[in-house]
Every structure is written in C-alpha cells, then in structure tokens.
Amino acid sequence: MKRVGIMGGTFDPIHSGHLEAASAAESALKLTSLLVIPSNVPPHRPPPLASSYHRFAMVSLAVAGHSAWNASDLELRDSARSVTSATLQKLHALGYAPAELFFIIGADAFAEIMSWVDYPAILGYAHFAVVARPGHPIADVPQRLPALASRMVRPPLESSRRDPLIVLLDAPTSDVSSTAIRERRAKGESVSGLVPDLVRQHIEQHELYSSPAAQRLAGDSTSAAAAGRLHGKE
Numbered sequence: 001m002k003r004v005g006i007m008g009g010t011f012d013p014i015h016s017g018h019l020e021a022a023s024a025a026e027s028a029l030k031l032t033s034l035l036v037i038p039s040n041v042p043p044h045r046p047p048p049l050a051s052s053y054h055r056f057a058m059v060s061l062a063v064a065g066h067s068a069w070n071a072s073d074l075e076l077r078d079s080a081r082s083v084t085s086a087t088l089q090k091l092h093a094l095g096y097a098p099a100e101l102f103f104i105i106g107a108d109a110f111a112e113i114m115s116w117v118d119y120p121a122i123l124g125y126a127h128f129a130v131v132a133r134p135g136h137p138i139a140d141v142p143q144r145l146p147a148l149a150s151r152m153v154r155p156p157l158e159s160s161r162r163d164p165l166i167v168l169l170d171a172p173t174s175d176v177s178s179t180a181i182r183e184r185r186a187k188g189e190s191v192s193g194l195v196p197d198l199v200r201q202h203i204e205q206h207e208l209y210s211s212p213a214a215q216r217l218a219g220d221s222t223s224a225a226a227a228g229r230l231h232g233k234e
Contacts, residue, residue: 001159004096005034006126007104008075008084010178011055012048013203014062015195017106017176021131022069024171025104028155029129034069036062039082049182050208052076061198085118088125099162101126106173107136110166111144123151127164134175138168185209 007022014036022034038055042048048055056073063069074090075082084103091101103126110130116122132138142149152166176194184191186209191200203209 002033002096002100003029003031003102004091004100005029005031005102005104005129006037006088006091007034008037008039008082008087010042010045010048011036011038011059012050012178013055013058013181013195013199013208015174015176015178015181015199016193017133017174019062019196020173021104021106021133021171024131024169024173025102025129026068028169028171029102029157029167031102032068034063034066035072035074036069037072037074037087038076040075040078041081054202054206054208058195058199058202061202062196064198065196083117085116085122085125088122092125098125098164099127101164102129102167103127104129104131106131106133107138107141108133110141111136113145113148123148123166124164127157128166129169130166131169131171131173133173138170141168182209 005022005025007018009018011018022036025031026034036059038052038059040052050058056071056076060071063071075087080086088098088101088103092098105128107130110128113119113123113128118125130138130141142152148166152168154168154170157165157167174194181191181194184194185203188210191203195203
C-alpha cells in the first residue's frame with residue numbers, strides 16, 4: 001500500500017523546520033513518497049512576499065536531494081483560495097485513497113484544526129501526522145484537543161488500518177520560522193543554516209526579502225514569463 005506524505009504551506013520561504021518535520025514523518029510512517037505543495041492564496045494570513053514562481057522554485061531546490069520527494073504545483077494552478085480540504089479531495093480524484101495520504105502538520109498549527117474549512121469532515125480525507133514544534137510538545141496535543149483524543153495514535157501505524165487517524169510524532173525540529181527568516185533578510189543578516197543552502201543561494205541571487213517593494217516588482221515580472229513553464233504549458 002502506498003503511503004504518500006503531503007506537506008502544504010506558503011513556504012515563504014521553505015526552511016529547515018519544514019524539512020525536519022517531513023523527514024521525521026517519512027521515517028516514522030515509512031512514507032513511500034512526499035508531495036510538498038506551495039499554496040497559492042493562503043486563507044488565514046497576508047499574501048506571501050515572494051511570487052509563486054520563486055516559492056515553487058525554492059521548494060523544488062529544497063526537495064532536490066530527496067529521491068522520493070517532489071514539489072507539486074497543484075494549488076498554484078488554481079486561482080481560488082488554497083484550502084487543504086479541497087487539495088485533499090483533488091488528490092482523491094487523482095486516485096489516492098484517504099488511507100494512503102498523510103498530511104504533515106506542526107502541533108502548533110494543528111491546534112487550530114477546529115477552525116479549518118470542512119472540519120470535522122476533513123479528518124476523514126487523510127491521516128494527519130502531527131509533529132512536535134518548539135514550545136508545542138506532542139504530549140500537549142490530546143489535552144488541547146480532548147474531543148479528538150480517541151483518534152490519536154503513536155507510530156508505528158498498522159499497515160492494515162484503513163480509517164484515517166491522527167498520528168502524533170514526537171520528533172525534534174528547529175526553532176525557525178519563515179517570518180524570522182524574512183526579518184533577518186530585511187536587516188541584511190545571514191540566513192545560512194536556517195534554509196537549505198540551495199534555497200539560500202536562490203534567495204540571495206534574486207534578492208528576495210531584502211527589499212519587499214523591489215522583490216514584488218521582480219516577482220511580478222518573472223511570474224508571467226515563468227507561469228507557462230510552472231504549469232507545463234511550455
């Protein structure tokens with residue numbers, strides 16, 4: 001049976017915390033592949049500073065060293081708001097069963113699951129792999145969401161399970177955020193070690209986040225030219 005990890009996010013930019021959470025899920029859940037999906041229009045936060053072209057490029061660079069990991073433009077091809085429930089249903093339409101999908105999410109973000117579109121039905125669209133984050137230990141998740149505690153399990157996950165569950169992963173991840181990276185860039189500080197080196201090079205080469213106004217102009221000019229390549233039209 002396939003076990004496909006799904007990691008979605010704005011990825012403005014993708015950083016080591018994202019990759020460590022994905023690696024932890026891959027190891028603990030024996031994932032056969034992983035899709036990293038940049039969002040187009042995030043529903044609960046301001047628009048990203050970097051264009052969709054640059055964010056997709058950074059995700060592609062970040063996953064390049066992992067043979068089973070792939071960047072996906074599934075949400076970038078849709079002009080609507082990027083909603084996880086809709087993305088998971090698109091994957092169902094492509095032939096993936098809910099029990100084959102593992103949506104990887106930090107414990108801090110999962111604490112807000114009751115506010116998500118299509119809750120509680122969304123919990124049946126895929127397994128949710130909840131990874132500990134600094135300041136958000138995995139042991140606190142059942143206490144914060146007692147109504148969902150009966151669905152929570154720890155790995156290993158039985159291969160015969162077909163009903164989507166909430167899998168709690170107690171793995172260390174770096175205390176880093178995209179916001180902090182953007183702030184460091186705006187101050188002219190290095191982001192080395194906070195993002196993969198290829199991503200750092202892309203950020204520096206295109207002067208991302210160092211001047212938001214200039215970056216937006218650059219992003220707009222590159223996006224039009226790159227949209228065809230990004231969406232497979234060239």
